[in-house]
Amino acid sequence: MRSLGACRAHALYDAPLTGDAQETELDDPETSPKTSPRVTYPETRRDDVVETLHGVEVTDPYRWLEDLDSEETADWVRRQNVITDTFLGSIPERTAIRARLERLWDHEKFGVPYRKAGRVFYRRNSGLQSQAVLHVAESLEAEPRVLLDPNTLSTDGTIALGPTAVSPDGKLLAYGLQESGSDWIEWRVRDIDTGEDREDRIRWSKFSEATWSKDALGFYYSAYDAPEDGKTFEGANFHQRLWYHRVGTPQCDDELIFAEPQHPKRGFQATVSDDGRLFVISVWEGTARENRLYVRDLHCRGKSGDEKSGDGENGAGEVVRLLDDADASYTFVGSLGTTLFVCTDRDADRSRVVAIDLNASAAEEPDADQPCSGWREVVPEMAENLVGASLVGGQLICAYLKDAHSLVRVFAADGAFVRDVALPGIGSALGFHGDASEPETFFVFSGFMTPAAVYRYDVATGAASLYRRPDVPFDPSDFETQQVFCTSRDGTRIPLFVTHRKGLVLDGQNPTLLYGYGGFNIPLTPAFSPSNLAWMEMGGVHVVANLRGGGEYGEEWHTGGMKAQKQNVFDDFIAAAEWLIDAGFTTSPRLAIHGGSNGGLLIGACMTQRPELFGAALPAVGVLDMLRFHRFTIGWAWISDYGSPDDADMFPHLLAYSPLHNLRSDLPDGSAYPPTMVMTGDHDDRVVPSHSFKFAAQLQHVQPSGNPCLIRIETRAGHGAGKPTAKVLDEHADKWTFLIRALDMQLPAAFGA
Numbered sequence: 001m002r003s004l005g006a007c008r009a010h011a012l013y014d015a016p017l018t019g020d021a022q023e024t025e026l027d028d029p030e031t032s033p034k035t036s037p038r039v040t041y042p043e044t045r046r047d048d049v050v051e052t053l054h055g056v057e058v059t060d061p062y063r064w065l066e067d068l069d070s071e072e073t074a075d076w077v078r079r080q081n082v083i084t085d086t087f088l089g090s091i092p093e094r095t096a097i098r099a100r101l102e103r104l105w106d107h108e109k110f111g112v113p114y115r116k117a118g119r120v121f122y123r124r125n126s127g128l129q130s131q132a133v134l135h136v137a138e139s140l141e142a143e144p145r146v147l148l149d150p151n152t153l154s155t156d157g158t159i160a161l162g163p164t165a166v167s168p169d170g171k172l173l174a175y176g177l178q179e180s181g182s183d184w185i186e187w188r189v190r191d192i193d194t195g196e197d198r199e200d201r202i203r204w205s206k207f208s209e210a211t212w213s214k215d216a217l218g219f220y221y222s223a224y225d226a227p228e229d230g231k232t233f234e235g236a237n238f239h240q241r242l243w244y245h246r247v248g249t250p251q252c253d254d255e256l257i258f259a260e261p262q263h264p265k266r267g268f269q270a271t272v273s274d275d276g277r278l279f280v281i282s283v284w285e286g287t288a289r290e291n292r293l294y295v296r297d298l299h300c301r302g303k304s305g306d307e308k309s310g311d312g313e314n315g316a317g318e319v320v321r322l323l324d325d326a327d328a329s330y331t332f333v334g335s336l337g338t339t340l341f342v343c344t345d346r347d348a349d350r351s352r353v354v355a356i357d358l359n360a361s362a363a364e365e366p367d368a369d370q371p372c373s374g375w376r377e378v379v380p381e382m383a384e385n386l387v388g389a390s391l392v393g394g395q396l397i398c399a400y401l402k403d404a405h406s407l408v409r410v411f412a413a414d415g416a417f418v419r420d421v422a423l424p425g426i427g428s429a430l431g432f433h434g435d436a437s438e439p440e441t442f443f444v445f446s447g448f449m450t451p452a453a454v455y456r457y458d459v460a461t462g463a464a465s466l467y468r469r470p471d472v473p474f475d476p477s478d479f480e481t482q483q484v485f486c487t488s489r490d491g492t493r494i495p496l497f498v499t500h501r502k503g504l505v506l507d508g509q510n511p512t513l514l515y516g517y518g519g520f521n522i523p524l525t526p527a528f529s530p531s532n533l534a535w536m537e538m539g540g541v542h543v544v545a546n547l548r549g550g551g552e553y554g555e556e557w558h559t560g561g562m563k564a565q566k567q568n569v570f571d572d573f574i575a576a577a578e579w580l581i582d583a584g585f586t587t588s589p590r591l592a593i594h595g596g597s598n599g600g601l602l603i604g605a606c607m608t609q610r611p612e613l614f615g616a617a618l619p620a621v622g623v624l625d626m627l628r629f630h631r632f633t634i635g636w637a638w639i640s641d642y643g644s645p646d647d648a649d650m651f652p653h654l655l656a657y658s659p660l661h662n663l664r665s666d667l668p669d670g671s672a673y674p675p676t677m678v679m680t681g682d683h684d685d686r687v688v689p690s691h692s693f694k695f696a697a698q699l700q701h702v703q704p705s706g707n708p709c710l711i712r713i714e715t716r717a718g719h720g721a722g723k724p725t726a727k728v729l730d731e732h733a734d735k736w737t738f739l740i741r742a743l744d745m746q747l748p749a750a751f752g753a
Helices: 071-089 093-105 530-537 555-559 567-582 598-609 635-642 651-657 690-702 725-742
Strands: 050-053 056-059 114-116 119-125 133-137 145-148 159-166 172-179 184-191 197-206 218-224 240-246 255-258 266-272 278-285 292-297 320-323 330-336 339-344 352-357 375-379 385-392 395-402 405-412 417-420 428-431 440-447 450-458 464-468 479-487 493-501 512-515 541-545 591-596 616-620 676-681 709-714
Touching: 056 651, 071 690, 071 709, 071 725, 093 530, 093 725, 119 159, 145 172, 197 240, 218 266, 240 266, 278 330, 292 330, 339 385, 352 385, 375 395, 385 440, 405 428, 479 567, 493 530, 493 567, 512 567, 530 541, 530 725, 541 567, 567 591, 567 598, 567 651, 591 598, 591 725, 598 616, 598 651, 598 690, 616 725, 676 690, 676 725, 690 709, 709 725
Parallel strands: 330 385, 512 541, 512 591, 591 616, 616 676, 676 709
Antiparallel strands: 050 056, 114 119, 119 133, 133 145, 159 172, 172 184, 184 197, 197 218, 218 240, 240 255, 266 278, 278 292, 292 320, 330 339, 339 352, 352 375, 385 395, 395 405, 405 417, 428 440, 440 450, 450 464, 479 493, 493 541
């Protein structure tokens, strides 16, 4: 399934959390749960940094924390981690929570299988392995063998297997390795028969997949220019190019396929059609949904009239700028001959599938309402939101969202409706990958109380059969999920998924965790989480809010929560919190909020706008400085969703909600910011940790006593992807441990039994 609207973009100090215990004072544990243990924070230097931006003076006293390589920043990180670990270590429930999480996590987990040249490939984690292992089998019935185990590549499990691509003949694997959670990829090549690596090494790749040429002699990938000595990749220094690598040759000999040096912020994703005929380039810029689509015929005719198979530029035709206006989203689904199938939201807010005949005369002028010749609608826009499509077995498999849960429909290549895919319930169905000629595909289905199970789907008959199901030690019938709707400030209807133990009493005393994201056209759909299960076993209620800015209901829903409309996202989340209180689920002192990345921004904004509404806050890897986010790593790419602080018209909107700049010491009516644990990773090269560093320092400054303001900084960890299982368990255990104290919870007697 080629997804629509996914966000394209989205070493300090490795020291043990020991020592400096004298910097943390623990008061009488019988005092108020929100003020015990009381924390004495380390002194954080404040500099006199003032800038005038669009006529407004803006202070930035902690700008020195943006220097992630300085000794002073490293020392600050170490001291903050000592305080946080000492605080959490004083809470006795931490051990039991960590043990229960490990037990729930210890079950087989399977990725979506896929076929190539008759072989079956899939990832599997036996339970507590740091990283999932790539397996290969000669058939579905054959005994699988380990093809690549990333757990053998590092002692601490911080090297993860990233994107992979199997050659068309099933003999070679191009695979990417990512270290310490970084977005950077190092490509390698492995012989599938022997399990041995070739000598190939490719560096400076990021935000890229690999796609093989039909003859299996090499593959295409995207990479940036190597940095000059003493320079780093930041801001507009990014310049991605599209390359062809011939196996067995050094990277310096790779063939440049496509670049646009006049547009240094553009990136490229290449795909070779299943029959090897077409080379399709998606040209993107930042996280904007709008993109360009270019095509190249790899089976053109040379001067002698003989048909040639093109590798790199050999024998290939010119790149045709098929859709070059960046006026909509265009996602290549697949092809039959010279007919391309494309998902697009052009003139379709909830997207549709169109076919483009490349044989249409170049001289033929397209209709006024069509962006190119040969264009015809195949699957029209539906009432539900189309979020992905694939071409398998000659049929189009289209995945929709209906009120944020999956609905899958199958259409013939001419657009005739074939059937709905029978799903096991209300949840999320992901997968449906495969070649256009393959007779079968696979998908994973999960729900809030349904662990992810793998199904085989027969495209011709529509029969779905269970392939793998994990065995998780809990009884799903003990829990229930309901979808409810609340009303936001402007009257917009906002969906919520509320999950908890059956028999919950609506007395307003239930500890409740409200989670959200609301950005970059990314939807939140039902998914099983051992960590959230443990939270509910602790007596908690888990709530997911589907906010504007996300991808639940189409492009209008997305644009309703971006740029100057970003405040709608925070209003939606606040409305969800107020609904939970009004409905009797909880009260403010028992209500925690949590989100990561753009969701970390959500939490930071809501806790600064309505501090009295929440009993605890957990902003993770958040974008918290909205006046400087665009100056670091890939931050410039988010301007498409946030707008730019360099824009005089957008600046007031960003300043109005920027979490860092809205922390204040003079809150009205004696209110305070809720107990807060900021969370980040010291190797995060997507949302740099200085966002979290500066926010935590300022929060500690304006609220030096009372509710704790902690920061948990994971070492040798990035934005989240590829994090070793042990680190994941520690992180979730610390979240729930913090909430035990912040929300004044008591573990049930049967917890962990």
